[in-house]
Amino acid sequence: MTQILLRQDHTGQCLSFGQYCDAGGFEALRTALGGMSPNDVQQAVIDSGLRGRGGAGFPTGKKWSFVPRNLPGPRYLICNCDEMEPGTYKDRVLLEQNPHILIEGMALTCYALGVEHAFIFVRRGYEQAAANLRTAIGAAKQAGFLGSDILGSGFSLQLDIHQSAGRYICGEETALINALEGIRANPRVKPPFPAVKGLWGQPTVVNNVETLANIPAIIAHGPTWWKGLAATPEAAGTKLFCISGHVRNTECFELPLGTPLGKIIDGPCGGMRPGSTFKACIPGGASTPYFTREHWGVAMDFDPVAKAGSRLGTGGIIVFDQNTCMVAATLNLTRFYARESCGWCTPCREGLPFLVHTLEKIEQGLGTESDPDILREHVHALNYAFCALAPGAMGPVEGLLRLFEDELREHITKGRCPFGD
Amino acid sequence: MIPHQDYKTEADRHDAMEQILRQHRHSPDALIEVLHFAQENYGYLPRELLGRLAEQLKLPPSLVYGVASFYHGFRLEPRGRHHCTVCTGTSCHIKGGTALLAELERRFGISCGETAPDGSFSLDSVRCLGVCDLAPLAVLDDDIISAETIDALADKVCQCLAEKSSTGKSP
Numbered sequence: 001m002t003q004i005l006l007r008q009d010h011t012g013q014c015l016s017f018g019q020y021c022d023a024g025g026f027e028a029l030r031t032a033l034g035g036m037s038p039n040d041v042q043q044a045v046i047d048s049g050l051r052g053r054g055g056a057g058f059p060t061g062k063k064w065s066f067v068p069r070n071l072p073g074p075r076y077l078i079c080n081c082d083e084m085e086p087g088t089y090k091d092r093v094l095l096e097q098n099p100h101i102l103i104e105g106m107a108l109t110c111y112a113l114g115v116e117h118a119f120i121f122v123r124r125g126y127e128q129a130a131a132n133l134r135t136a137i138g139a140a141k142q143a144g145f146l147g148s149d150i151l152g153s154g155f156s157l158q159l160d161i162h163q164s165a166g167r168y169i170c171g172e173e174t175a176l177i178n179a180l181e182g183i184r185a186n187p188r189v190k191p192p193f194p195a196v197k198g199l200w201g202q203p204t205v206v207n208n209v210e211t212l213a214n215i216p217a218i219i220a221h222g223p224t225w226w227k228g229l230a231a232t233p234e235a236a237g238t239k240l241f242c243i244s245g246h247v248r249n250t251e252c253f254e255l256p257l258g259t260p261l262g263k264i265i266d267g268p269c270g271g272m273r274p275g276s277t278f279k280a281c282i283p284g285g286a287s288t289p290y291f292t293r294e295h296w297g298v299a300m301d302f303d304p305v306a307k308a309g310s311r312l313g314t315g316g317i318i319v320f321d322q323n324t325c326m327v328a329a330t331l332n333l334t335r336f337y338a339r340e341s342c343g344w345c346t347p348c349r350e351g352l353p354f355l356v357h358t359l360e361k362i363e364q365g366l367g368t369e370s371d372p373d374i375l376r377e378h379v380h381a382l383n384y385a386f387c388a389l390a391p392g393a394m395g396p397v398e399g400l401l402r403l404f405e406d407e408l409r410e411h412i413t414k415g416r417c418p419f420g421d
Numbered sequence: 422m423i424p425h426q427d428y429k430t431e432a433d434r435h436d437a438m439e440q441i442l443r444q445h446r447h448s449p450d451a452l453i454e455v456l457h458f459a460q461e462n463y464g465y466l467p468r469e470l471l472g473r474l475a476e477q478l479k480l481p482p483s484l485v486y487g488v489a490s491f492y493h494g495f496r497l498e499p500r501g502r503h504h505c506t507v508c509t510g511t512s513c514h515i516k517g518g519t520a521l522l523a524e525l526e527r528r529f530g531i532s533c534g535e536t537a538p539d540g541s542f543s544l545d546s547v548r549c550l551g552v553c554d555l556a557p558l559a560v561l562d563d564d565i566i567s568a569e570t571i572d573a574l575a576d577k578v579c580q581c582l583a584e585k586s587s588t589g590k591s592p
Contacts, residue, residue, distance in 0.1 A: 316553070
């Protein structure tokens with residue numbers, strides 16, 4: 001199994017700049033600057049079939065192609081490392097092991113897009129990742145891979161880190177741009193999309209850490225080789241799956257995209273921990289509807305997971321055992337979203353606390369017969385919120401209603417939580 | 422993060438703020454960077470300081486206060502000499518994170534979000550720290566504390582706090 005992203009030195013520490021270069025690091029940048037046009041780089045990314053790893057799964061090359069090339073003024077690239085979704089920690093692991101690959105990926109992306117100033121937006125609490133990045137940027141600058149006239153090609157790039165003050169909504173790209181401009185992270189109206197009018201009104205591309213970290217391998221080994229790393233012919237590349245919950249090994253694994261769910265849990269995760277049996281899981285971070293035993297064979301790739309009624313999201317898998325109350329788990333997730341709502345639009349600001357109230361009531365045994373229908377109406381209504389936060393929050397609630405309605409109703413008919421807390 | 426510095430006097434702090442503002446050329450876009458530095462410098466963001474920064478960055482005071490109160494990382498009140506954050510994200514929740522918070526509230530006799538009357542300790546919770554592989558967990562000052570059971574974890578937090586308090590080490 002080939003791993004291109006997760007590489008650490010033999011002591012398990014962060015890879016040094018020298019170790020990264022010895023292992024072929026920055027060769028892709030040399031190749032690109034030595035003989036590829038910016039369009040060639042973009043075409044390779046389009047051909048590779050790379051889809052965004054931050055949650056939405058939008059084709060990366062296509063996103064780049066929306067940037068108008070004829071507008072005056074600068075363009076920007078922002079790397080989104082605002083990883084705040086419960087159960088998701090892959091970007092932290094990646095940057096704690098190998099920050100250099102992100103810098104090379106960003107340099108290639110900036111070359112393809114004609115960007116001379118890029119930012120890395122790091123979440124609050126990821127101090128180690130930010131420190132690693134600062135060291136890595138310093139080393140890359142000294143070696144001539146960042147700064148002005150890189151490798152004599154005439155291409156220049158400045159890379160800056162912004163440490164977020166902490167708010168989940170910053171993961172939404174237009175909110176992130178507002179945060180970078182120093183104001184409250186409320187989302188902006190789309191269109192205009194950031195690719196046309198983003199940071200300081202200029203064309204801006206926002207890509208996830210893992211997405212950008214894949215670019216060097218695509219350029220170094222070619223899009224066909226990279227695509228072939230996946231487990232199925234339809235999928236492309238590898239994916240970081242970060243696992244938590246009731247399995248033996250709660251770690252972040254780099255696996256071929258399209259690996260079946262059951263194979264991930266029984267394989268690298270080492271199966272369920274002693275005394276636990278599998279009940280359900282969140283397949284891709286807190287905003288994705290649950291999977292149960294019936295989804296064991298689903299290939300963990302964007303389209304198959306969507307077909308099975310959920311989303312691949314970030315690849316953050318939280319596994320629940322038989323003693324987990326799904327109402328309490330959904331309540332926990334909904335509380336997160338209610339707290340993180342930025343308050344900009346009414347459905348989200350008012351709707352999420354109401355859902356928390358309703359789920360709390362049910363969990364405490366005070367639910368009524370009509371509550372499931374009230375929940376269902378809200379799942380529908382909150383899709384009309386201003387941005388994707390509230391629809392994302394409805395993922396687990398929708399999954400609860402579709403897959404665990406019996407358990408939900410048991411809370412109501414028994415007048416207590418059947419799991420005893 | 423900006424390296425922690427211990428400024429002796431109010432004048433030192435003031436000078437450090439002047440320096441960071443000059444470094445950012447008094448640009449309003451740098452508000453969040455300046456607030457990060459101010460909090461590192463003062464331990465929290467006092468109201469008078471926010472007013473002063475608004476003037477220096479030529480921003481409406483409402484905007485500065487709006488930003489300072491919006492982000493979870495900014496504090497408008499000082500917290501205890503030692504601070505414990507319990508993660509109640511979903512991965513921690515299913516492994517007892519919520520029970521851990523209740524246990525620590527019981528042991529320290531303060532509620533989540535409160536500071537002990539003598540200012541020695543404060544407690545709060547957060548929804549996911551992005552360290553779900555170690556769940557359940559708490560963070561005491563900058564140290565991540567994790568254990569298999571809730572009781573063992575609460576014991577560890579207490580022990581760690583006692584060690585820190587006895588050596589008199591500030592976070």
